[in-house]
Amino acid sequence: MLVPAFAIILLFQLAGEVISRALHLPLPGPVLGMVGMVVALTSFPRLSAIVTPAAQGLLRYLSMLFVPVGVGIVANLHTIESHWLAISVSVVVSTLFAIVVGALTFTWVARLTGSRADD
Incomplete structure (x- = not known):
C-alpha cells in the first residue's frame, strides 16, 4: 500500500x-x-x-534529510569562515524582513476579514 x-x-x-x-x-x-x-x-x-x-x-525520518546540509556546511567551512560577516548580516536581515512581512500580512488579513484584536 x-x-x-x-x-x-x-x-x-x-x-x-x-x-x-x-x-x-x-x-x-x-x-x-x-x-x-x-x-x-x-x-x-x-x-x-x-x-x-x-x-x-x-x-x-525527516531529520535525516538535514544530514546532507550538515555535511555541506562542514565541507565548505573555509568559505563560510571567509564570508561570515555577509552570511550573518543576510541571515539577520532576511529573518527580520520575514517577521515584518508576516506581521504586516497578518494585520492586512485581519483588517480584510474584519477581525478585532480581542477575537
Whole structure:
C-alpha cells in the first residue's frame, strides 16, 4: 500500500513542476504540487487514508534529510569562515524582513476579514 501512496505524492510533485514550468510561474513546482495535494486531500477523504501512512513514514525520518546540509556546511567551512560577516548580516536581515512581512500580512488579513484584536 505504500507504493501507491508514494506514487500519488510524487505525481502531485510532478504535476506542480509541469504547471510551474509550462506557465513560467515564479513559484516552485513542489509548492504548487503541495497546494494541489492539500486541495485533493481535503476534497477526497479516501485519498487522505491512502497517503497518510506514507506521509507519516516520511515525517518520521525527516531529520535525516538535514544530514546532507550538515555535511555541506562542514565541507565548505573555509568559505563560510571567509564570508561570515555577509552570511550573518543576510541571515539577520532576511529573518527580520520575514517577521515584518508576516506581521504586516497578518494585520492586512485581519483588517480584510474584519477581525478585532480581542477575537
